[in-house]
Amino acid sequence: MDAEIIAVGSELLTPFHQDTNSLYLTGKLNSLGIEVRYKTIVGDHRGRLAEVVRLAAGRSELVILIGGLGPTEDDLNREVVAEVLDRPLREVDEIRLKIEERWARLGRPMPENNLRQTMVPEGAEWLENSRGTAPGLWIEHDGCIMVLLPGPPHELEAMFEASCLPRLAGRSGGRRIRSRVYKVVGLPESEVDRRIAPHYRPYTNPETTILSTMGTIEVHLRAHGGSEADAESLLAELGDKIELALGDHIFSTRGESMEEVVGMYLVMKQKTAAVAESCTGGLVAERLTRVPGSSIFFLGGVVCYSNELKTRLVGVPAELIAEHGAVSKAVAQALAEGIRRRTGSSLGLGITGIAGPGGGTPEKPVGLVFIALSDERSTEVRQFRFPGDRERVRTWASVAALEMIRRRVRS
Amino acid sequence: MDAEIIAVGSELLTPFHQDTNSLYLTGKLNSLGIEVRYKTIVGDHRGRLAEVVRLAAGRSELVILIGGLGPTEDDLNREVVAEVLDRPLREVDEIRLKIEERWARLGRPMPENNLRQTMVPEGAEWLENSRGTAPGLWIEHDGCIMVLLPGPPHELEAMFEASCLPRLAGRSGGRRIRSRVYKVVGLPESEVDRRIAPHYRPYTNPETTILSTMGTIEVHLRAHGGSEADAESLLAELGDKIELALGDHIFSTRGESMEEVVGMYLVMKQKTAAVAESCTGGLVAERLTRVPGSSIFFLGGVVCYSNELKTRLVGVPAELIAEHGAVSKAVAQALAEGIRRRTGSSLGLGITGIAGPGGGTPEKPVGLVFIALSDERSTEVRQFRFPGDRERVRTWASVAALEMIRRRVRS
Numbered sequence: 001m002d003a004e005i006i007a008v009g010s011e012l013l014t015p016f017h018q019d020t021n022s023l024y025l026t027g028k029l030n031s032l033g034i035e036v037r038y039k040t041i042v043g044d045h046r047g048r049l050a051e052v053v054r055l056a057a058g059r060s061e062l063v064i065l066i067g068g069l070g071p072t073e074d075d076l077n078r079e080v081v082a083e084v085l086d087r088p089l090r091e092v093d094e095i096r097l098k099i100e101e102r103w104a105r106l107g108r109p110m111p112e113n114n115l116r117q118t119m120v121p122e123g124a125e126w127l128e129n130s131r132g133t134a135p136g137l138w139i140e141h142d143g144c145i146m147v148l149l150p151g152p153p154h155e156l157e158a159m160f161e162a163s164c165l166p167r168l169a170g171r172s173g174g175r176r177i178r179s180r181v182y183k184v185v186g187l188p189e190s191e192v193d194r195r196i197a198p199h200y201r202p203y204t205n206p207e208t209t210i211l212s213t214m215g216t217i218e219v220h221l222r223a224h225g226g227s228e229a230d231a232e233s234l235l236a237e238l239g240d241k242i243e244l245a246l247g248d249h250i251f252s253t254r255g256e257s258m259e260e261v262v263g264m265y266l267v268m269k270q271k272t273a274a275v276a277e278s279c280t281g282g283l284v285a286e287r288l289t290r291v292p293g294s295s296i297f298f299l300g301g302v303v304c305y306s307n308e309l310k311t312r313l314v315g316v317p318a319e320l321i322a323e324h325g326a327v328s329k330a331v332a333q334a335l336a337e338g339i340r341r342r343t344g345s346s347l348g349l350g351i352t353g354i355a356g357p358g359g360g361t362p363e364k365p366v367g368l369v370f371i372a373l374s375d376e377r378s379t380e381v382r383q384f385r386f387p388g389d390r391e392r393v394r395t396w397a398s399v400a401a402l403e404m405i406r407r408r409v410r411s
Numbered sequence: 412m413d414a415e416i417i418a419v420g421s422e423l424l425t426p427f428h429q430d431t432n433s434l435y436l437t438g439k440l441n442s443l444g445i446e447v448r449y450k451t452i453v454g455d456h457r458g459r460l461a462e463v464v465r466l467a468a469g470r471s472e473l474v475i476l477i478g479g480l481g482p483t484e485d486d487l488n489r490e491v492v493a494e495v496l497d498r499p500l501r502e503v504d505e506i507r508l509k510i511e512e513r514w515a516r517l518g519r520p521m522p523e524n525n526l527r528q529t530m531v532p533e534g535a536e537w538l539e540n541s542r543g544t545a546p547g548l549w550i551e552h553d554g555c556i557m558v559l560l561p562g563p564p565h566e567l568e569a570m571f572e573a574s575c576l577p578r579l580a581g582r583s584g585g586r587r588i589r590s591r592v593y594k595v596v597g598l599p600e601s602e603v604d605r606r607i608a609p610h611y612r613p614y615t616n617p618e619t620t621i622l623s624t625m626g627t628i629e630v631h632l633r634a635h636g637g638s639e640a641d642a643e644s645l646l647a648e649l650g651d652k653i654e655l656a657l658g659d660h661i662f663s664t665r666g667e668s669m670e671e672v673v674g675m676y677l678v679m680k681q682k683t684a685a686v687a688e689s690c691t692g693g694l695v696a697e698r699l700t701r702v703p704g705s706s707i708f709f710l711g712g713v714v715c716y717s718n719e720l721k722t723r724l725v726g727v728p729a730e731l732i733a734e735h736g737a738v739s740k741a742v743a744q745a746l747a748e749g750i751r752r753r754t755g756s757s758l759g760l761g762i763t764g765i766a767g768p769g770g771g772t773p774e775k776p777v778g779l780v781f782i783a784l785s786d787e788r789s790t791e792v793r794q795f796r797f798p799g800d801r802e803r804v805r806t807w808a809s810v811a812a813l814e815m816i817r818r819r820v821r822s
Contacts, residue, residue, distance in 0.1 A: 011620045011631060013447045014590070015438035018429065027426035036424045037459060041450040044620070048448060055466070072604045072621060073612070106798075111601045131799065152623065154799065179426075209427050220427050275714075281700025282693030285714040289692025292768050292801055300720040302713050303686075303696040309711040309754055313724065343720055357703050390703055 001172050002037045003029050003062040006052055008077055009151065010043035012067075021066045021149075021156050028160060030222070032168055033175040034062065044074040053084045057144045062168070067151030069134035071113040077148050078119060078137065085141050087121035095126060099133045127163040131155045136163065145171075175224065178231035179206075180239055182219040183252035185403050192217045192246065199241040206238050214392065215399030216258065219246075251406060258402045259287040265409040266297035266347075273405060274345035275301035276314045276335035278326065279353040279369060283398045299343045304335070314338035314350075325364065327352050329381045332370035336381075340374050347408065348374040349401055353384075355393045369397045373404045380404070412445045412583050414473040417463055419488055420562065421454035432477050432560075432567050439571060443579055444586030444635060445473065455485040464495045468555045473579070478562030480545035482524040488559050489530060489548065496552050498532035506537060510544050538574040542566045547574065556582075586635060589642035591617075591650055593630040594663035596814050603628045603657065610652040617649050625803065626810030627669065630657075662817060669813045670698040676820040677708035677758075684816060685756035686712035687725045687746040689737065690764040690780060694809045710754045715746070725749035725761075736775065738763050740792050743781035747792075751785050758819065759785040760812055764795075766804045780808045784815045791815070 005026070007019035019041055026036045037060065042052045049068075056063040068077030082089045095118040103110040117134050120126050127136030127147075132155040137148040147164060149156045184192055189212045196219065200208035206223035221238060225231030243250060251261050266273060275284050285301040288294055302313045307326050310316040316334040324330040332350045340348025353369025360366035367388070372381040382404065386396040416437070418430035430452055437447045448471065453463045460479075467474040479488030493500045507529040514521040528545050531537050538547030538558075543566040548559040558575060560567045595603055600623045607630065611619035617634035632650060636642030654661060662672050677684060686695045696712040699705055713724045718737050721727040727745040735741040743761045751759025764780025771777035778799070783792040793815065797807040 009620070010618060011622055013437065013450065014631070014633070015434050015441065016592075016631075017622070018431070018434060020429070023426045023429060026424065030426065037454065037456075038463070039424065039452040043448065045448075052449070059462075071601055073608065074620065106796075111605060113601060113604065154803065209422065209425070211427055218427075220425075222425065277693075280697075281705070281709075282688075282696030282712065282714065285693030286691075286697045289714070289716065290802065290805075294692070295716050298692075298716055300714045300716040300724065301693065302724065303693065303700070303711045305700065305706050305709055305711045312753065313711065313713065342723065391701065394701075 001034045001061045003034050003064065004038040004040070004056050004060040005036055005064050005066065006040045006042065006056060007066045008042055008044065008049060008068040010045070010074070012041045013043050019066065021151070021153055024153065024157060025064060025066075025160065027179070028165060029062075029168075030177040030179065032165070032172040033177050033224075034168070034172050035177070044068065044076055046076055046080060049076055049080045050084050053081055057084065057141065057146060061144060063144060063146045065146070065148045066156065069117065069136070069148060069150045071111065071116055071133070075116070078116070078121070081137070081139065081146060081148060082121035085121065085139065085146070087123055087139070089119040089121055091115075091118050092120045092126060093118075095120070095135050098128075102133055127159050129155055130158050130162065138163070138167065174227055176228045176231045177222060177224050178228060178235055179220060179222045180235050180253065181255060182239075182242060182246065182250050183256075183258075184217040184219065184246055184249045185215070185251050185258065185399060186249050187217065187246070189217050192219065195245040196242050199245060200238060203238055206234055208238070214395040251403075257290075258399060258406070260291050262402050262405050262409070263288065263291040263294060263297050265406060269409050271346040271409055272297055272299050273347045273349060274299045274339045274343035275349040275351070275401075276310075276339035277301060277303050277351045278305060278310070278335070279355040280351050280394050280397050280401070281305065283394055284349065284351065284401050287398055287402065299345045302339060310335065314342065327354055327364050327368060327370065329370050329372075329383065332372035333374070333379050333381050336372035336374035336379055346375060347405060349405065350374070351397060351401055353393070353397060355390045355397075357390060367393050369393070369400070371397065371401050371404060373408055375408065380408075412472045413448045414440055414445050414475065415449040415451070415467050415471040416447055416475050416477065417451045417453065417467060418477045419453055419455065419460060419479040421456075421485070423452045424454050430477065432562070432564055435564070435568060436475060436477075436571065439576060440579075441588045441590075443576075443583040444588050445579065445583050446588065446635075455479065455487055457487055457491060460487055460491045461495050464492055468495065468552065468557060472555060474555060474557045476557070476559045477567065480528065480547070480559060480561045482522065482527055482544070486527070489527070489532070492548070492550070492557060492559060493532040496532065496550065496557070498534055498550070498552075500530040500532055502526075502529050503531045503537060504529075506531070506546050509539075513544055538570055540566055540570055541573065542569050549574070549578065585637050587637075587639045587642050588633060588635050589639060589646055590631060590633040591646050591664065592666055593632075593650075593653060593657065593661050594667075594669075595628040595630060595657055595660050596626070596662050596669065596810060597660050598628065598657070600628050603630065606656040607653050610656060611649060614649055617645055619649070625806040659821075662814075668701075669810060669817070671702050673813050673816050673820070674699065674702040674705055674708050676817060680820050682757040682820055683708055683710050684758045684760060685710045685750045685754035686760040686762070686812075687721075687750035688712060688714050688762045689716060689721070689746070690766040691762050691805050691808050691812070692716065694805055695760065695762065695812050698809055698813065710756045713750060721746065725753060738765055738775050738779060738781065740781050740783075740794065743783035744785070744790050744792050747783035747785035747790055757786060758816060760816065761785070762808060762812055764804070764808060766801045766808075768801060778804050780804065780811070782808065782812050782815060784819055786819065791819075
């Protein structure tokens with residue numbers, strides 16, 4: 001089965017916004033062996049949208065439309081699809097009740113324009129939206145399955161998992177695409193490629209892609225097979241070689257984020273962490289607390305931007321700061337040890353550095369960051385020099401800090 | 412003049428890669444008054460590419476193809492366009508010389524497959540590539556301008572600036588596009604629409620788009636005019652009405668983020684802030700410290716995930732927590748007042764809530780968040796109930812917290 005994706009929204013034709021839902025959908029469709037053959041982006045314009053829908057319905061077995069299901073006048077997907085497929089819209093009471101209930105739970109009356117969302121083309125199934133008011137639509141028409149999904153990613157993803165994946169799984173035949181993602185830390189992209197190119201180069205199946213994201217590298221393998229087992233065994237053959245070549249720089253093979261991996265290790269080892277952050281401004285705490293249940297392994301932390309707070313909240317001696325400067329090995333160490341002492345955590349992390357754009361000097365340039373990790377036995381301090389702008393320096397520093405915790409608790 | 416963009420490459424139809432060149436091109440085209448009406452992404456496949464090119468040539472005055480000009484066998488754009496427009500390819504000696512020179516400078520002989528890049532469809536102009544070997548192509552055919560650009564962004568951008576912008580500037584007439592973005596907080600999307608629809612509905616120029624991002628709403632206006640001044644005055648006419656309808660829910664008109672606006676007000680009023688965060692885990696501190704120079708207005712904060720740390724680091728009385736529970740109005744207030752006292756900031760912010768997925772009860776469900784803001788005169792505590800998953804609850808809470816600061820310091 002071949003698919004095409006149509007992302008609808010005038011904002012997607014400006015320089016400011018980009019469709020990202022199609023990446024998620026492509027991943028899910030691939031897992032069922034369905035390849036995406038076209039992606040089209042079109043604005044909230046009746047005529048052009050109708051033209052794109054008509055073309056897609058004629059050439060693809062599966063057409064997924066994203067967006068345009070909201071309550072406002074420029075949300076046209078429902079109407080345009082009904083028109084192109086010549087299926088009149090009818091109000092569905094059950095949807096109306098659900099939307100009214102949703103507003104009632106928020107303690108507000110349903111706005112009149114939400115009524116547009118209760119309309120369903122004749123012969124279509126509607127798909128429940130567990131995270132918003134706009135129901136999706138599933139329409140089978142002349143050998144084409146047309147699916148309308150809401151634009152907000154969390155709504156789209158929940159609806160696709162709950163309502164579309166099971167329906168599509170039965171239809172997609174035996175061919176499967178499986179993929180594997182290795183997340184790598186502590187090596188630059190060119191070094192990752194140098195190590196693994198001799199292994200992946202002989203293969204066209206799996207395909208290999210190397211991707212640099214903020215602070216980590218991802219190696220993606222995609223294999224096609226006559227069955228899941230076939231595809232998996234192709235993945236395993238190349239994957240084993242890649243795992244050997246990259247060793248413990250691989251921190252994740254199942255999609256887990258850096259903070260999830262660190263959290264998992266901390267829980268396994270029954271350790272807790274606390275952080276004292278200067279230049280990262282709370283980013284490390286924020287990342288650790290993204291993990292559901294993080295209260296088990298993360299006690300808390302201090303964001304001490306000013307020198308005074310470093311002393312007052314974490315107990316860094318004022319003389320130490322005066323002597324070495326706030327951005328120094330000694331202060332990083334005092335932050336790590338101080339936060340560990342004040343919170344009673346097993347591990348204390350201290351970060352101090354210059355994120356920029358201002359504040360750099362020839363001796364202490366923008367990008368200079370000291371990170372210290374302290375436990376009951378010792379404190380390790382590392383000095384880094386990160387490239388890039390404020391956001392990049394902060395992100396790299398947070399990755400380096402999490403990596404120090406990972407290496408400490410894993411061993 | 413209307414344009415469409417076709418990005419070519421099988422990797423752009425995987426879950427891992429996205430066309431980003433079209434954002435750059437859209438910005439440049441808009442500056443000349445040229446609107447992008449469609450974007451299509453298609454793989455390196457002769458038949459499908461030909462279909463897409465044929466369709467585009469028939470409906471758009473300007474068609475820009477990205478990619479597919481490399482020397483390898485899966486680079487098909489040159490051949491497919493020549494075929495669709497029925498213009499035979501001819502070798503151009505001048506291109507061959509340039510490519511040979513380029514390789515000579517690298518000290519290597521030209522590989523055989525680079526010869527593909529010397530081929531130009533009859534009647535086409537070729538565009539010099541100052542940063543790579545693949546020349547671009549400019550073809551005028553039956554009222555359609557078709558431009559072929561190389562995929563690597565630095566090659567594409569240099570070629571577009573040098574060869575396409577000047578040619579297009581002469582063609583696009585005086586028409587210009589200007590845009591304005593209002594960022595709105597504290598109103599749901601449907602309410603924003605209810606307030607402004609009567610104003611924007613009569614206008615097709617400017618076009619209005621309403622966009623819901625995490626916790627805030629954006630209203631985009633784009634106006635076409637015979638000159639920049641014309642377009643600006645059209646923007647101002649509708650914009651003034653929208654500003655009136657949304658009033659002080661608009662926090663930004665020049666693209667600034669919520670945290671930048673809050674920072675600006677704090678600096679203007681010479682106030683400082685500090686935060687004590689529980690469920691947001693450092694997100695508010697992290698957002699405030701994204702702003703360059705935030706050390707002027709942000710002293711720091713505490714992430715107190717455990718009850719013990721609320722007491723130890725912020726001085727929330729243990730009895731208060733025992734009596735009211737950690738997620739309560741009283742504890743939010745004590746956090747705000749405590750962090751203000753401990754840091755000496757002008758404003759203290761306290762946040763406590765249940766981000767989920769676990770930890771909810773019938774009385775205190777997931778999404779319940781208390782936010783308190785304290786200054787030298789008083790402490791305000793607000794209770795919220797945010798929908799959605801952990802990430803959304805945290806994001807909404809951070810927006811609500813920043814909004815409380817904005818309203819306090821603005822007045």
